[in-house]
Amino acid sequence: MTPPRRRLSPDERRGQLARAAIEVVATAGFPGATADAIAETAGVSKGLLWHYFDDRDALLEHAARETLVLLRRTVGSKIDLDGPVDEVIRDAIHRAATLPTTHPREVRALRDIALNLRAGDGSLRLGGGEYDETHRLQAEIFQRGVTEGTFRADLDPLPTAVLYQGLVDTMVGHLMDHPDVDAGLFADQVADLLLRGIASPA
Numbered sequence: 001m002t003p004p005r006r007r008l009s010p011d012e013r014r015g016q017l018a019r020a021a022i023e024v025v026a027t028a029g030f031p032g033a034t035a036d037a038i039a040e041t042a043g044v045s046k047g048l049l050w051h052y053f054d055d056r057d058a059l060l061e062h063a064a065r066e067t068l069v070l071l072r073r074t075v076g077s078k079i080d081l082d083g084p085v086d087e088v089i090r091d092a093i094h095r096a097a098t099l100p101t102t103h104p105r106e107v108r109a110l111r112d113i114a115l116n117l118r119a120g121d122g123s124l125r126l127g128g129g130e131y132d133e134t135h136r137l138q139a140e141i142f143q144r145g146v147t148e149g150t151f152r153a154d155l156d157p158l159p160t161a162v163l164y165q166g167l168v169d170t171m172v173g174h175l176m177d178h179p180d181v182d183a184g185l186f187a188d189q190v191a192d193l194l195l196r197g198i199a200s201p202a
Contacts, residue, residue, distance in 0.1 A: 010052065013048075013052055014052050014053075014062065015066070016042055016044075017038065017042050017044075017048075017049060017052060017053070017059060017063075018059070018062055018063035018066045018067075019042075019063075020038050020039075020041040020042035021033060021038050021059055021060055021063040021109075022063050022067055022105065022106060022109040022110075023041050023105065023109075024037045024038050024041050025060070025063075025108075025109035025112050025113060026104075026105035026106070026108045026109040026112075027105075029112060030112045030113065030115075030116040030117075033056070033060065034056070035049055035056045038056070038059065057117060057125065060113050060117055061113075061117060061125050061126065063109075063113070064109075064110055064113040064114060064117070064126055065126075065130065067106050067109065067110045068110060068130060070103075070106060071099060071103060071106060071107070071110070072134060074095070074099065074102070074103065075092055075095045075096050075099070076092065076095075078095070079091050079092055079095065081141070084150070085141060085142075085144050085145040085148060085150050085151070086145070086150055086195050086199075088141060089141070089145075089164070089191065089194065089195060090188075090191040090195065092168075093167075093168060093171070093187050093190055093191045093194075094184065094187045094188075094191070096168045096171065096172055096187075097171060097172070097175060097183040097184065097186060097187035097190075098183065099172055100172060100175045100176045100179065100183070101183065104176070107172060107176055108176065111173065111176070113126065114126045131162075131165055134161075134165060135158060135161045135162055135165060136158075136161075138161035138164060138165065139157035139158045139160070139161040140157070141161075142155065142157035142160045142161055142164075142198075143157040145198075149200055150199070150200060151198045151199065151200055152198055152199070152200050152201070153200070155198055160198060163194075164194060167190055167193075167194060168190075171186065171187065171190050174186070
């Protein structure tokens, strides 16, 4: 006898719907991410979507934020944060450079949603505030570099963190659009550019 299917918890169901939304955006593009397509991919009725989200845009916004967390964890999960601070930065850049290969659907969908999902007034629903926590954590790493004497004494950690994230996002976007580029070499060049600019004078 087939055992009864376990009912998903609300969080599990939201996760299922978010993953389906990312899959649809990655394969059909933002215009193709209709409620019908997302429900079909998730294997649920369209009506179930509205039990967990106010509308399609709310679902896509949730899916994008969950994907950003996933990618952030993917990059940071295996980095030795207690190692030499310049190596921490270099390792993080290299791990980010692998995302177009290891998580191409997520990167493609996140970029598509971020560029196209808009509020009623036409403004982007996903803005720079999505990175506030990321910038704060990165700033702590740059501050450690200043304290330890690895980075310049006049370095302001928060603007440096914002610059760093911009470099990484641009690098990942370029590697997504140019899969023939040597990601490791490209990451080395980005890391060299940043680290040489903030290194403490010898």
